Amino acid sequence: MTSATDTMVSASPRHRLPTASSWTLMIAVLVAVLALMPLGFVLWATVVTGWETAIQLIFRGRVGDLLINTVLLILLTLPVCAALAVALAWATERTDIPGARFWSWMAVAPLTVPAFVHSYAWIGLWPGLNGLGAGVAVSVVAYFPFMYLPVSAAFRLLDPALEDQAASLGLAPFAVFRRVVLPQLRLALCGGALLIGLHLLAEYGLFAMIRFDTFTTAIIDQFQSTYNGVAAYMLALVLVLCCFVLLGLEAALRGRSRYARLGSGVARRAKVARLGAWKYPLLILPLVTAAFSLGIPALTLGRWLIAGGAGIWRMEEIGLALWQTLAICLVGGLTTTAAAVPIAWLSVRRPTRASRFLEGCYYLASSMPGVVVALALVTITVRAILPLYQTVATIVLAYVVMFLPRALVSLRASIAQVPVELEQAAASLGRSPGNALWSTTVRLAAPGAAAGVALSSLGIMNELTATQMLAPNGTRTLAMAFWALTSEIDYAGAAPYALLMVVFSMPLTWLLHHQSKKIAGR
Structure with a gap:
């Protein structure tokens, strides 16, 4: 048997x-x-077009202008989103500001507003809004929640024993944050930055409404106005190369460091910073963020x-x-x-x-x-x-x-x-x-x-x-x-x-x- x-x-x-x-x-x-x-x-269209024609269409002044616009948009938007996401996550997860749970939800709520509706709301108040500055501003309020979500989750999962050990060695609170906490947020920041970067590369409605040219708006303009499919496919090929670069940078910044702890760690939550009288001035940060990301769309829609x-x-x-x-x-x-x-x-x-x-x-x-x-x-x-x-x-x-x-x-x-x-x-x-x-x-x-x-x-x-x-x-x-x-x-x-x-x-x-x-x- x-x-x-x-x-x-x-x-x-x-x-x-x-x-x-x-x-x-x-x-x-x-x-x-x-x-x-x-x-x-796209690659098939490139081969059918012929390398000589493809090179002429790719290496032209218009493509250079679009590349500069796209690079500047990403370089300016991602650091602002990262700083805002880390500041909001720290305020809502690690401090005693009044209504921390409510402000945590307010930091995610902008995702309920489509990116092109954000543009619609902003130009409803400022009809002349356009260009790179407008693109960065609207992109930040529309997309920063994609970085706030992983960063706030990372704050909740950090082992507080590491911070306690650093503090016991005489490091000041800001030094503990810079040398212990911030490096452990790298994965969350890289993941959020990658998502936002991909959105910036592929977004159309947001930038078309504020008249800021990117590869995506140019591709659609080629098809809708001139019906030049070959030129549009060459622009798409450059856009794909930009994505390759973005993926490579994310992988390089993420590195191979180990972030998991061995064992269960300390079975307690990190200490909440008691801000005293400073907790009310700190409320300005989530208040202003909510006003720009939710208040402006609500005001324009209501009007x-x-x-x-x-x-x-x-x-x-x-x-x-x-x-x-x-x-x-x-x-x-x-x-x-x-x-x-x-x-x-x-x-x-x-x-x-x-x-x-x-x-x-x-x-x-x-x-x-x-x-x-x-x-x-x-x-x-x-x-x-x-x-x-x-x-x-x-x-x-x-x-x-x-x-x-x-x-x-x-x-x-x-x-x-x-x-x-x-x-x-x-x-x-x-x-x-x-x-x-x-x-x-x-x-x-x-x-x-x-x-x-x-x-x-x-x-x-x-x-x-x-x-x-x-x-x-x-x-x-x-x-x-x-x-x-x-x-x-x-x-x-x-x-x-x-x-x-x-x-x-x-x-x-x-x-x-x-x-x-x-x-x-x-």
Whole structure:
């Protein structure tokens, strides 16, 4: 008779997990191939154009101007976002300022406002606002929460014993922060900077509204005004090279230092700094941040809603746009998060050069502007798989390509907190590799998956260019309706659509904020 021990040995994780890893790797490779199709299309267009023509189009004055604009935008925006995120995270997580939890939510709430609605709000108050300064200002208030979220989570996870030891050696509080705390925030800062940088490379609506030229706005102008697809593809190729540089810089700054502690560390939270009378002046920081990132959009929307009156609420059109937006956000968010599961699992459980390469492919693909992704998919479907042209499947694939990193970042952090021994135990009990993965890691990583769905759905709700080109006939999302009306200078008519985008983004943003605290153990 076979003993229970023999049964467990025959189904040991040594036999089960490699199979699970192989299947997971195959799925991850398939997703990467699909995600890289737009990039392959751009490279194909470059080869078809011919190297002589391509070089002429790339090395011209216009490309140099766009490159300077893009580099300056990133170099000016990222440090401001980093300083603001660290200051707000320290104030809300490590001090006794009144209403710390409320201000923590206020630091995330700007994600409820689409980036192009931020521009709409600012030019509503200052119609002449334009150029690099405007681009940096609006980008900071629109995107700094992407850096605040990982930094605040890192503050909650830091081992306070390290700070206590540094203080016992005679270091002043600021020296402790600079030499002990800040280096441990490097991973969070690099991850947030990468996300913001990728958004800056691919953003269109924000910069088009304030008339600041970037590669993405120039690409769309080429297609819409001159129909010069060849020149646009060459600009897209330069944009991809910029993403390569950004990925390389992030990897270099992240380094190979070890950040995990050995053992459980100190089982207590870090001491909260008692600021005394200084806690009220410190409130100026979150107050001013909230005023610029939330107060200005609220003021502009309120003004246009009042000016437009009841006539701007065309309920039949608004209701259709709302229903289509919610449906496409749900389908796209779930699909994107499911597609991110294999590489998130591999990056945590099987961190190899192959998994890091695949992860880099996902980030690279997401840097492609929506119009390039859309044009690539349009060409591929028309020439090879015509039945998929302008279908839900094609537009969902575009969302997966563009928003995979959002789901990946959340899933990876959540899977890392699930002990691998649970998968091994499930496999030793005779479960198949997929069943063992589903019943342990996937279920326990549900908070991260929920955050991934929320963050992906936020991006989908605000996406504009790819949706316009790929959506089935008759589709009209809130973003599409808003942009159509603002293009006609009907700012009052666009206000209800902007308001609904903000209102329905709030639950997703709250879920993201809640899950980030839950993942960090608070």
